[in-house]
Amino acid sequence: MKAAVLGLDGSKGKEITLPPVFGTPYRRDLIKKAYTILDTHHFQPKGTHPTAGMDVSADSLNPPTGHGQARIARMKGGGGRRRGEAGEVASIRGGRQAHPPKVQKVIHKKINKKEKKLALCSAIAATASKSTVAGRGHIIDGIELPIVISDDIESVSKASEVRKILSALGLFADVNRLEGRKPRTGKSALRGRPKKIGKSILFVVGADGPVIRAVGGFPGVTARPARDLSVLDLAPGAEPARLTVYSKAAIESLAGISSPHLGLAGKTDWT
Template identity: 35%
Template sequence: MMSLQQEMKVRVLKADGEEDGETSIPSFITQLEVEDYLVRRAFLAQQSRRLQPQGRDPMAGKRTTAESWGVGYGIARVPRTERGVARFAPMAVKGRLAHPPRVEKKIRKEINKKEYRKAFLSALSATFNKDAVEKRGHRVGEAKIPIVFTEDVEKLSKTREVVELLEKIGLSQEVERIYGRPRIRSGKSKWRGRRLRRRVGPLIVVSNMRASIVKAASGIPGVDVKTPDRVSVMDLAPGGHPGRLTIWSLPALNKMVERVRKYVA
């Protein structure tokens, strides 16, 4: 277990992008080894909680008086009505399903509590690693990771102000990426309400969901705003891939440190 005394020094920025001192982050957050396979497991376990159980009426397609005529008629031996129309069989009109979804099927993937906590710490640690952030596809350029702002950043009330701030701290390429032309999905999913693929942008962590920046940042595609107590592996590692670009307000960062401190105690 790492010593809780070791710390990483991080600069703190004002809401206008200028530097306003520095803060420290314990190394049990910033220097933890990123375990991709564990993050992936935790993501899938949490994602499976959103699945809706599917099922069919066990008698669907079977409520018929049709019976097989047997052999000797030169036709298939499927159940038929008196008029000779096939019923009941999976390939017949109004027939049953061959392999319908079962209500009792186990669709949730389980993960132990300690494993999930370790995966959360691993995903959190990746957000403080510039190499991991760039590997995930974010274009951070010359910006320094992690990005921490004073509490004043939570008072931004216009989407334009948030975008200008991101550009001012060196994330112009990231803004261009998330505002870029959306990609059209392949396959049938584009017929079913999932036509476009949304690019995942930065995660903004604030201390209060009533802050003005929550509504302002919601106008930027791919950007999510969360409080420290609501941040999960799905937020830190969308798709199960750790290293999401994360922007913190100083009070939110302090709350997150207090939240995860008990995980390593």
């Protein structure tokens, strides 16, 4: 498989041969599994206070029988507002939870290394499929995939330059697609989340550079070094495949992926 290297003005340059990773079979089920597992790695442990709901002066009768009332613990007091009400135990108003969340709970799921690698390779290969990318909702009319751009993109440091590049490549329509989203209502809006931003174009570059910061001014547009590429970037919401633009250096970096299914099981920079 070959692809033409585009200039920043959209002009076509010479063709390059894509690495074997772009020939990986499409495994939607595996991509979804890997996303679900990797998404748990940013979860934070949570739990309740050890004595939540029990910091009250309630006690059960001793002996519990012979008083003509239920055996549940009741509030003490000399005529206070809650005197005689049930308290401290679960299933009553203001009481503790029966089974509260514990910070010791294991919430980070694990995945086999080979599964994770195959899911990443499959997600990368899916970015070259026009039907898969269009099925996610991206606007790619008249665009050939995969999109490979010259390494000059990595030195771009201004949002105005990024805007010109997106327009020259015919990708700005996909960025404008996110502006038509309707605002949310209900609790999400009251809590400061009135609108979902969504995901648009992903720039994959060879290394960290100013372009990663420059694309931050456009909704849904992000940039990642090839070395840090993840299924979370390529298939947001476990839905492949995201509209992706690769730099030439990023393509060279992807050629170093080692995986048994690619026949490249030797030692490389990728783990």
